[in-house]
Amino acid sequence: MSRHSKLQKQVLALYRHFLRAGKDKPGFLPRIRDEFRENARIKKTDVMHIEYLYRRGQRQLQQLRDANTKQLGSFSRGSEPG
Numbered sequence: 001m002s003r004h005s006k007l008q009k010q011v012l013a014l015y016r017h018f019l020r021a022g023k024d025k026p027g028f029l030p031r032i033r034d035e036f037r038e039n040a041r042i043k044k045t046d047v048m049h050i051e052y053l054y055r056r057g058q059r060q061l062q063q064l065r066d067a068n069t070k071q072l073g074s075f076s077r078g079s080e081p082g
Contacts, residue, residue: 007050014057021064028064 004012015036022028039053 007047007054008044011050011054014054014061017061018057018064021061025064 015032018032018036019029022032042049042053044050
């Protein structure tokens with residue numbers, strides 16, 4: 001079994017927090033899983049991008065935990081406005 005880096009452990013913990021926070025909100029779990037799977041394709045060496053997404057995910061988790069939250073923003077990079 002391979003050991004995870006500190007950042008990998010943080011991302012996995014964030015994922016678990018998202019799953020727990022989203023279980024009481026209809027339609028959130030598939031979206032959360034899809035977003036994390038999409039970003040799992042990011043190279044492990046792209047630490048700056050991973051850290052950026054991690055911080056962004058932390059902010060979105062706080063929003064998700066808010067009882068008034070009805071939708072969730074995207075984690076992945078969108079296309080640049082043209």
